[in-house]
Every structure is written in structure tokens, then in C-alpha cells.
Amino acid sequence: MKVLVTGVKGQLGYDVVNELKKRNHEAVGVDIEEMDITDGESVNRVIREAAPDAVIHCAAYTAVDAAEDNEDICRKVNARGTGNIARVCKELDIRMMYISTDYVFNGQGTRPWEPDDHREPLNVYGQTKYEGELEVEEKLAKYFIVRIAWVFGVNGKNFIKTMLNLGKTRDKLNVVADQIGSPTYTFDLARLLVDMIETEKYGRYHATNEGLCSWYDFACEIFKQAGMKVAVEPVTSDQFPVKAKRPMNSRMSKDKLKENGFQPLPSWQDALRRYLTVIEN
Numbered sequence: 579m580k581v582l583v584t585g586v587k588g589q590l591g592y593d594v595v596n597e598l599k600k601r602n603h604e605a606v607g608v609d610i611e612e613m614d615i616t617d618g619e620s621v622n623r624v625i626r627e628a629a630p631d632a633v634i635h636c637a638a639y640t641a642v643d644a645a646e647d648n649e650d651i652c653r654k655v656n657a658r659g660t661g662n663i664a665r666v667c668k669e670l671d672i673r674m675m676y677i678s679t680d681y682v683f684n685g686q687g688t689r690p691w692e693p694d695d696h697r698e699p700l701n702v703y704g705q706t707k708y709e710g711e712l713e714v715e716e717k718l719a720k721y722f723i724v725r726i727a728w729v730f731g732v733n734g735k736n737f738i739k740t741m742l743n744l745g746k747t748r749d750k751l752n753v754v755a756d757q758i759g760s761p762t763y764t765f766d767l768a769r770l771l772v773d774m775i776e777t778e779k780y781g782r783y784h785a786t787n788e789g790l791c792s793w794y795d796f797a798c799e800i801f802k803q804a805g806m807k808v809a810v811e812p813v814t815s816d817q818f819p820v821k822a823k824r825p826m827n828s829r830m831s832k833d834k835l836k837e838n839g840f841q842p843l844p845s846w847q848d849a850l851r852r853y854l855t856v857i858e859n
């Protein structure tokens with residue numbers, strides 16, 4: 579199978595291209611230099627020239643707080659850019675996988691979100707990712723929407739790298755303890771995404787590593803596994819103001835994955851252990 583992957587310079591796109599190659603698929607990885615997804619002409623030309631059987635769309639405007647002040651560019655990338663890709667996939671009659679986010683939900687309650695639950699984003703980034711989902715759903719029948727959360731990969735910035743860096747200079751840190759979710763290791767997720775794109779089991783899915791935690795729990799486990807002595811203090815979201823509002827409940831139900839015969843990801847603690855080994859070497 580030949581698969582075009584957007585966002586190859588980002589955390590997820592990098593691992594998806596590696597996984598495709600490992601599985602003897604032909605992978606064409608592109609980023610903004612080869613294909614600016616906001617440029618419809620460029621998207622049309624690059625996808626047609628590559629003539630793939632599928633597109634895995636990982637590129638996005640992912641600066642969640644900066645998005646609050648940059649709504650136009652964020653929408654241009656996440657909504658219209660996704661629409662540009664969906665249009666070409668429709669014309670070529672190829673399958674498309676769009677990577678989305680837990681931020682499409684309002685974060686209320688404690689029940690894990692099901693893939694078909696009502697979407698009500700709390701911030702600009704979440705709203706534009708939701709609009710991207712609509713672009714895909716309205717244009718295509720052969721699509722996967724895979725919502726992920728709290729992403730970490732070797733190729734890019736993430737919470738783990740931030741904690742490890744802060745831990746070098748600080749012996750005490752405050753970390754939010756009232757937002758609950760599940761981290762997602764891009765290396766593990768890439769295996770699942772390739773499993774999925776090989777099938778015709780289209781639809782909306784949720785995919786994260788197994789197990790739940792707060793950012794506080796996550797930070798404690800990072801320092802424990804890294805062997806660093808940092809005192810982590812739990813704080814509420816109100817005590818740690820940021821520009822974009824975050825959902826408190828990011829519990830994501832992965833039942834649909836299992837019902838469709840897909841293998842769930844390992845626990846987040848196990849993923850963290852392997853990730854630390856990789857970035858230490």
C-alpha cells in the first residue's frame with residue numbers, strides 16, 4: 579500500500595512514516611515545505627503526483643494557547659487545510675485518516691467519551707479541529723477520524739520533555755491535578771494507525787495508551803522513572819491559569835477499537851518507560 583503522511587516533521591507523522599516503512603508499505607512523508615496544506619493547489623498537485631492509496635493526515639496547528647490569539651491561521655490549517663486534503667481524497671476515491679483530539683469535547687462529567695458523543699470544544703484549537711472533523715465527514719465516506727490525547731513522541735516538544743527540563747533546575751514544581759486523561763505515545767499509536775488504515779473499518783475512534791492519570795500523576799511518574807528528585811505539588815486548574823481553557827475530563831473510551839478487533843495500546847507507564855530509554859540514548 580502507498581500512503582502519504584502529512585506532518586512528517588512532527589511527533590506523530592515521524593513515527594507513522596517509520597512504521598509504514600517497517601511494515602513494507604510505501605510511505606511518502608510531507609511537511610509544510612513540500613505541501614502547505616492551506617494551499618489548495620499545492621495539496622492537489624502533491625497528492626496527485628504521489629498517487630497514494632491513502633492519506634494519514636497528522637499535520638496541524640498544535641500551539642493550543644497561541645491559537646487563542648491566532649484564530650485565523652489556526653482555522654486555516656486545522657479546518658480548511660483538512661478540507662483541502664479531504665477534497666482530493668474524494669476526487670481520487672482514496673481513504674483518509676484524520677488525527678483529532680480530546681479537545682473536541684467540553685470535559686464535563688467523569689464518564690469516558692464515546693466516539694459519537696456530542697462535540698462542544700472549549701478553546702480555539704479544539705473548535706478548529708472539530709471543524710476539520712466536519713470537513714472530513716461531509717466530504718468523504720472512506721474516512722477514519724482518530725482522536726488522541728496528551729501526545730508524546732521523540733520528534734518534538736511535549737509534557738515529558740518539559741518536565742525533564744524543568745526538573746534539571748527546579749527541586750519543586752506545581753502541576754495540575756484536576757484534569758484526567760491518558761497519555762499517547764506516538765510510537766505505539768503509529769502501529770495501531772497502520773493496522774487501521776489497512777482495513778475498511780471506517781468511522782470515528784479514540785486511541786490512547788491504556789490507563790488514566792492526571793498531569794500531576796504523570797509528572798510524578800516521569801520523575802520516578804527518570805530517577806530525579808523533584809517535589810511535585812498538586813494544584814487545581816484555577817491555580818494554574820493558561821490562555822486556553824482545557825477539558826477536565828479527557829477520559830476516552832476505547833471500546834470501539836476493541837469491538838472492531840484492533841489491539842489496544844500498552845499502559846501509559848509502560849510507554850513512558852520505553853520512551854525514556856529511547857530519548858536517553
Ligand SMILES: NC(=O)c1ccc[n+]([C@@H]2O[C@H](COP(=O)([O-])OP(=O)(O)OC[C@H]3O[C@@H](n4cnc5c(N)ncnc54)[C@H](OP(=O)(O)O)[C@@H]3O)[C@@H](O)[C@H]2O)c1
Pocket residue numbers: 584585586587588589590591609610611613614615616635636637638639640655659677678679680707726727728729730733734735
Ligand atoms: N500534541 C498533542 O498533545 C495532541 C493531542 C491531541 C491530538 N493531537 C493531534 O495529533 C496530530 C499530531 O500531533 P503532533 O503532536 O505530532 O503535532 P506536531 O508535532 O505539532 O506536528 C505537526 C506538524 O504539522 C506541520 N504543519 C503546521 N502547519 C502546516 C501547514 N500549513 N502545512 C503543512 N504542515 C503543517 C508542523 O510544522 P511546523 O512545526 O513548522 O509548524 C509540524 O511539523 C495533530 O493532528 C494534532 O492536532 C495532538
